[in-house]
Amino acid sequence: MDVSVELALTVNGVPVRRRVEPRQSLADFLRYELELTGSHVGCEHGACGACTVRVDGTPVRGCLMLAVQADGSRVETIEGIAASGELADLQRAFAEENALQCGFCTPGMLLTAQEILRRNPRAGDVEIREGLSGNYCRCTGYHAIVQAVLRAGGVREKGQP
Amino acid sequence: MKPAPFAYHRPASMTEAFDLMERYGPGGRLLAGGQSLVPALNMRLATPAAVIDINRLPGLDGIRVTPEGLVIGALCRHAAVERSPLVARHAPLVAQAMPHIGHLAIRARGTVGGSIALADPAAELPACLVALDATVRAARRGGTRDIAAAAFFLGIYTTALGPGEIVTEVVIPRPREGWRSHFGELARRAGDYALVGLAINSRVEGDVLLEPRLVFTGVGPTPARAAGAEGALAGRRPDPPAIAGAGRALDADLDPPADVHASAALRRQLARVLLARGLRGLMES
Numbered sequence: 001m002d003v004s005v006e007l008a009l010t011v012n013g014v015p016v017r018r019r020v021e022p023r024q025s026l027a028d029f030l031r032y033e034l035e036l037t038g039s040h041v042g043c044e045h046g047a048c049g050a051c052t053v054r055v056d057g058t059p060v061r062g063c064l065m066l067a068v069q070a071d072g073s074r075v076e077t078i079e080g081i082a083a084s085g086e087l088a089d090l091q092r093a094f095a096e097e098n099a100l101q102c103g104f105c106t107p108g109m110l111l112t113a114q115e116i117l118r119r120n121p122r123a124g125d126v127e128i129r130e131g132l133s134g135n136y137c138r139c140t141g142y143h144a145i146v147q148a149v150l151r152a153g154g155v156r157e158k159g160q161p
Numbered sequence: 162m163k164p165a166p167f168a169y170h171r172p173a174s175m176t177e178a179f180d181l182m183e184r185y186g187p188g189g190r191l192l193a194g195g196q197s198l199v200p201a202l203n204m205r206l207a208t209p210a211a212v213i214d215i216n217r218l219p220g221l222d223g224i225r226v227t228p229e230g231l232v233i234g235a236l237c238r239h240a241a242v243e244r245s246p247l248v249a250r251h252a253p254l255v256a257q258a259m260p261h262i263g264h265l266a267i268r269a270r271g272t273v274g275g276s277i278a279l280a281d282p283a284a285e286l287p288a289c290l291v292a293l294d295a296t297v298r299a300a301r302r303g304g305t306r307d308i309a310a311a312a313f314f315l316g317i318y319t320t321a322l323g324p325g326e327i328v329t330e331v332v333i334p335r336p337r338e339g340w341r342s343h344f345g346e347l348a349r350r351a352g353d354y355a356l357v358g359l360a361i362n363s364r365v366e367g368d369v370l371l372e373p374r375l376v377f378t379g380v381g382p383t384p385a386r387a388a389g390a391e392g393a394l395a396g397r398r399p400d401p402p403a404i405a406g407a408g409r410a411l412d413a414d415l416d417p418p419a420d421v422h423a424s425a426a427l428r429r430q431l432a433r434v435l436l437a438r439g440l441r442g443l444m445e446s
Contacts, residue, residue, distance in 0.1 A: 022169030045200035134264025
């Protein structure tokens, strides 16, 4: 029985049209159909946050959304968002604070950090830790990541590039 | 893991949704925010023949104030409820509970109706609705039905919804003069399922509690009202002896489960801690 469904969306600004199985997650769709491998599939039940992508401007779990549900939506992955330069300061801060270890969690951490700072560039330690609580780092590098987000927030606040 | 294959339907009207629910019966599962259903699919804990995606049903995503009270549509995302000034004003208990629901990205997708219809015993919203005497409104072909929150949650993942019924909205009565509320919970990590949660709603006169409602999460199959502790506090100031008495009463009120995260004894202790903190929060609010 063919239950596949047609979907049309834009991914990183590019219109995409595909026929997919309804059971395919948005995260798998991005990785396997579009070869955008920045969003990682970790726990597949919403605990680890490695699959985070933006749908219509909001960070969501790519593993908890079916690809077909993104029909008609605007999806942004770490590839597109990083290429736009939007994350340049955060990326720099991650490098400077040694907040990158194996890198598996990094795309989700960056997208989530960006959302935290978008809501409040002055976010402090507690707010950042709470905001990042949905993203696992199994290299145990949380402290460095929090420092990096604090640093990027501080720089944005001063209005420096 | 990956879901077993299923057919996907996206009804554009309630009638179409009812048709699909009838066609598939128990083999059809409604998909709202998907933050609980999709993990169950991924782990193959659920293997429905069809997923009926109700996200595009019209008219179920508004928040409004009516003479009945605050009405929150079933398809409202947690994030929208969290930042709604109407909710903050007319249901501060719900506003306080929202940041405890999952993580930022989970709240972006999860829905009020989904959380209620799923009836997870650790969930925040069901306890708030019970504490606030709210009503769950459900639609079926040819009509709607109002169910008191206290009668809605029947067991773990079990509600009073009948076959072919969809939660369409919840109605929270207008805040009454002199009533105050407070929500708190204890979890191992911010956003995780709470080990224990507590919604308090009480009339406060001077510094005396009248008609206190204490509804715990995570300590039983449904939101658990702590009648003994309520009795120990009613008509009293929540001073240390009263709080201690209410804490002792919780031993008879609650029969918490033990699991890998916490023993029953630890959950009882956490419930007492939350009660003391909650009462303090309530009086300071």
